[in-house]
Amino acid sequence: MEKILSVNNVVKYFHQPEDFQVLKGVDFEVEKGEFISIIGKSGSGKSTLLYILSTMDTDYSGNININGTNVTGVKQNKLAAFRNEHIGFVFQFHFLLPEFSVIDNVMLPALKLGRKPKNVIRERAYELLKMLDVVGQEEKKASLLSGGQQQRVAIARALINDPTVIMGDEPTGNLDSKNTKNVFSIFRELSREQGQTIITVTHDTDFANNCDRVIELKDGQIISQ
Amino acid sequence: MNTNNKIAWTHLTSKVQQLIVAVLSVTFGISMYIFMNGFMGGVNVTFDDIAFSSMSHIRIYNDSPNDEPSLLPQPSNNTVQFIHNTRHVKYTEGIKNASDILQSVKEFPQVTAVTEQINQNVFFRNGITKVSGNLSGIDVENEDKVFQISKYMIKGNINDLDKRNDGIVLGSGLAQSICVNMGDNVMLTTGDGINQAFKVLGIFETGSSSVDKSKAMISIRSARQLFSKNAAYASDIQVNVKDFNKADLVSNKMSKIIPYKVESWKDGNSQLESSSMLRNILAKVISIAILTVAGFGIYNIMNMTVNEKMREIAIFKAMGFNGKDIVHIFLMQSLCIGVIGGIVGMGFGSLVIYIVKQIPYKIASFTSLPVAFRLIDYVMAFFFGLIVTIIAGYLPAKKASRIDPVEILRG
Numbered sequence: 001m002e003k004i005l006s007v008n009n010v011v012k013y014f015h016q017p018e019d020f021q022v023l024k025g026v027d028f029e030v031e032k033g034e035f036i037s038i039i040g041k042s043g044s045g046k047s048t049l050l051y052i053l054s055t056m057d058t059d060y061s062g063n064i065n066i067n068g069t070n071v072t073g074v075k076q077n078k079l080a081a082f083r084n085e086h087i088g089f090v091f092q093f094h095f096l097l098p099e100f101s102v103i104d105n106v107m108l109p110a111l112k113l114g115r116k117p118k119n120v121i122r123e124r125a126y127e128l129l130k131m132l133d134v135v136g137q138e139e140k141k142a143s144l145l146s147g148g149q150q151q152r153v154a155i156a157r158a159l160i161n162d163p164t165v166i167m168g169d170e171p172t173g174n175l176d177s178k179n180t181k182n183v184f185s186i187f188r189e190l191s192r193e194q195g196q197t198i199i200t201v202t203h204d205t206d207f208a209n210n211c212d213r214v215i216e217l218k219d220g221q222i223i224s225q
Numbered sequence: 226m227n228t229n230n231k232i233a234w235t236h237l238t239s240k241v242q243q244l245i246v247a248v249l250s251v252t253f254g255i256s257m258y259i260f261m262n263g264f265m266g267g268v269n270v271t272f273d274d275i276a277f278s279s280m281s282h283i284r285i286y287n288d289s290p291n292d293e294p295s296l297l298p299q300p301s302n303n304t305v306q307f308i309h310n311t312r313h314v315k316y317t318e319g320i321k322n323a324s325d326i327l328q329s330v331k332e333f334p335q336v337t338a339v340t341e342q343i344n345q346n347v348f349f350r351n352g353i354t355k356v357s358g359n360l361s362g363i364d365v366e367n368e369d370k371v372f373q374i375s376k377y378m379i380k381g382n383i384n385d386l387d388k389r390n391d392g393i394v395l396g397s398g399l400a401q402s403i404c405v406n407m408g409d410n411v412m413l414t415t416g417d418g419i420n421q422a423f424k425v426l427g428i429f430e431t432g433s434s435s436v437d438k439s440k441a442m443i444s445i446r447s448a449r450q451l452f453s454k455n456a457a458y459a460s461d462i463q464v465n466v467k468d469f470n471k472a473d474l475v476s477n478k479m480s481k482i483i484p485y486k487v488e489s490w491k492d493g494n495s496q497l498e499s500s501s502m503l504r505n506i507l508a509k510v511i512s513i514a515i516l517t518v519a520g521f522g523i524y525n526i527m528n529m530t531v532n533e534k535m536r537e538i539a540i541f542k543a544m545g546f547n548g549k550d551i552v553h554i555f556l557m558q559s560l561c562i563g564v565i566g567g568i569v570g571m572g573f574g575s576l577v578i579y580i581v582k583q584i585p586y587k588i589a590s591f592t593s594l595p596v597a598f599r600l601i602d603y604v605m606a607f608f609f610g611l612i613v614t615i616i617a618g619y620l621p622a623k624k625a626s627r628i629d630p631v632e633i634l635r636g
Binding site: 114 | 228232235239548550
């Protein structure tokens with residue numbers, strides 16, 4: 001299998017409110033098409049690890065390689081372009097842009113990437129929304145949708161640039177059980193049918209147990225994977 | 226449309242009320258800038274008009290010679306020469322060949338108007354009242370070109386002086402002090418003791434009371450007659466140039482070819498120049514203060530916008546927008562505010578100037594407050610307004626670009 005992400009000895013300190021070692025040398029690898037859950041108690045460092053993987057947090061030591069690119073030590077602006085192309089992010093609270101329409105929210109990352117003409121991007125966005133069962137709401141303001149719908153729009157937004165990895169920070173943490181199931185099955189399908197690599201941080205053991213692999217963190221170290 | 230511009234536009238249009246407040250603060254700054262400068266410009270023009278109503282840019286006259294005349298040739302080595310009580314014996318008084326001088330003055334390209342005058346001190350008598358003052362013999366048509374004297378006529382018509390040889394036009398204060406009115410007779414007594422009666426054909430008021438209290442005008446032909454002078458005689462030649470601030474340069478050139486004293490208004494009137502400069506500085510300082518206040522308004526609003534949108538900025542960054550994009554998005558918004566505010570401000574500023582122009586205010590020949598519409602004020606207002614907006618918008622935008630998405634997204 002193709003290796004898509006490798007993490008080598010990642011160490012991270014928090015300096016506020018006092019010096020504290022969050023991650024104590026984390027090593028693991030992810031293969032293409034894997035659906036991985038990172039679990040662990042609060043404070044185990046799982047979210048911190050995810051933000052480091054997402055390239056948004058650069059204050060760590062160790063080495064991270066995504067899709068053949070070494071992202072450690074790269075400048076912020078280059079990382080932004082890298083994120084744009086390779087990483088789709090789904091947050092706990094959907095985090096859509098409330099002033100933009102649903103379709104604009106989905107289209108923005110692709111418009112930023114600027115590889116395809118606008119009408120192609122729009123069609124792709126419609127396609128994704130249809131696949132995620134958010135139909136007939138495209139021109140509405142994002143803030144007018146229900147929580148479950150918003151999370152599905154956020155997933156569509158994460159998918160628009162066909163990213164190498166989708167990262168989810170408790171993507172179902174704020175949803176009821178029906179919507180949680182819905183989001184999980186979407187992830188499951190993406191991984192199985194389209195070979196999409198997915199890494200999520202979750203508290204939900206049901207969610208985690210149905211993944212391909214579970215990485216459990218405790219006090220900044222991997223205790224099982 | 227560029228993606229960043231589209232985002233900026235969405236932000237702007239989704240909060241119309243905030244947009245209006247921001248635009249108004251720019252509008253206010255720009256319109257007050259335009260009004261202040263227009264008003265100050267008007268005041269300056271008025272001051273200059275009043276100053277130049279009795280003074281031309283350049284005056285040519287026959288100055289008494291200052292150098293000691295050498296009556297005898299310098300004696301040889303062993304001779305001592307004593308000369309006591311030297312004095313000037315004036316053969317010529319005034320300018321004898323005024324028409325020649327007028328001709329050569331007119332050849333200067335900077336000269337816009339030139340006129341000849343005969344100025345003498347005389348007594349004005351009416352019954353037992355006797356007042357001394359200045360009598361000007363004027364060439365009505367050219368005098369009007371240099372001094373716009375017809376603008377200051379409050380009664381009668383200055384052109385009537387050409388129609389009657391015995392006509393006179395008096396300053397308002399002078400007319401009052403010798404108790405004469407339109408159509409009355411006034412007796413002039415010259416320094417040589419010649420008396421002649423003149424009929425009052427008009428009364429003027431320049432706004433400079435020392436002039437209004439002492440000056441009277443008759444036609445130059447009558448003046449030559451009154452003072453028994455030849456037909457080309459004048460005591461002064463008054464010249465106006467295109468830019469009165471450069472009068473001294475022109476006068477320097479003239480003095481090389483004209484055998485009389487050539488004096489620009491700046492010699493001995495530097496107080497006029499400095500007060501006009503001070504007024505200009507004052508206007509600039511006030512307008513900069515206004516623009517700074519308006520700038521703070523924009524800064525506040527943009528800062529508030531950035532603070533409100535912290536989370537969205539973090540999302541933009543997570544999606545792959547970099548610091549430059551964020552600066553672009555927020556700077557674009559301030560720029561839009563600046564341009565809209567600038568355009569509305571120019572319109573509103575014109576309206577304020579127009580309204581102020583309607584306020585009745587009696588000074589000299591003016592009936593309302595003096596204001597000036599000047600293109601340069603609009604250009605500068607827009608230009609400075611834009612600079613202030615860019616600075617006020619850039620600082621919050623820069624702050625936004627530095628936001629760490631991890632901190633915001635993790636809560």
